[in-house]
Amino acid sequence: MADALAVVTLPTVVEELLNEMAAAVQESAQIPDEHLLSLKFIFGSSAIQALDLVDQQSITLISSPSGRQVYQVLxxxxKTYICLASCHYCSCPAFAFSVLRKSDSLLCKHVLAVYLSQVMRTCQQLSVSDKQLTEILMQKKQKA
Structure with a gap:
């Protein structure tokens, strides 16, 4: 699931939970209740909000011919936010405040939704040119 070359990793317990959830989805096409409870225990209300984003199919993987990938989460x-799964980053204010500044959370609901959409295989896919991907990234920077 996670890129093997990623420098930044999630705590082992989260990685293991996501891996177990992915295996359960592959086997039975659903996530067991005990995994959902663990998710809620670790992430609190963000887990429910992230699952809601997944249910609404709000996550899109945008990829370009050069192999660059970003996730866009509605x-x-x-508002639309850019997420980089390889380094657990999101452009939302909650990420900047709760994750980076206060260290209250491991992830914001948008990044968690990205991981859950990968686990549940519900992520939408969009292929764009390298120039279009750069424009998408630059729009976000200019609006910030």
Whole structure:
């Protein structure tokens, strides 16, 4: 699931939970209740919000011919955020405040939704040119 070359990794317990969830989805096409409870225990209300984003199919993997990939997540507020799964980054204010500044959370709901959409295989896919991907990334920077 996670890129083997990623420098930044999630805590082992989260990695293991996501791997177990992926195996369960592959085997029975659903996530067992005990895994959902563990997810809620680790991430609190963000877990429910992330699952809601997955249910709404709000996550899109955007890839370009050069192999670059970013995730775009349509948040519950209607704003679109850029997520980089390889380094657990999101462009949302909650990530900057709760994850980076206060260290209250491991991830924001958008990044968690990205991982859950990978586990549940519900991520939408969009292929764009390298130039289009650069424009998508630059739009986000200019709006910030």
């Amino acid at each position: 948040g519950s507020s209607g």
